[in-house]
């Protein structure tokens with residue numbers, strides 16, 4: 001098992017061009033493909049954004065936010081920090097063409113990819129949790145605000161609303177670290 005010959009390398013890239021881009025991207029991306037007016041888009045994993053500005057077209061992708069783009073191999077190599085040939089081999093392996101690839105990824109590369117995928121899963125879990133909690137808190141705050149004048153101890157209640165607003169700011173616009181810290185501190189439990 002030496003290094004791949006030029007022909008073998010070309011064969012791997014050729015092989016990958018036969019797999020639909022969307023299948024490859026959906027397999028590795030932390031974000032789902034969504035359809036806008038029938039066209040596939042995705043929240044770009046290469047820059048921070050909430051709206052999907054990465055467009056998928058044929059066998060190419062392009063992000064209008066950060067201008068990243070390329071083919072399936074470019075996407076996977078950028079996502080996992082692999083050389084193009086390594087990314088191509090990983091794709092070929094994972095899509096059932098393991099006989100065609102010359103050299104598998106090293107244990108270390110596999111581990112790094114696994115770690116990254118675990119981290120993305122965990123982030124997804126927390127983002128979902130943050131969204132839910134922010135929604136619940138906004139509702140509690142709304143009800144409290146509507147009934148403010150009917151409540152005794154008006155000033156204390158107004159102060160609570162203000163505190164809730166500050167907390168909502170973190171939940172809606174803070175960094176994920178800050179949001180997790182806030183949730184884990186248990187300080188939200190007095191309201192929810």
Ligand SMILES: [Zn+2]
Pocket residue numbers: 044045046047054063064065066067068
């Ligand atoms: Zn981007």
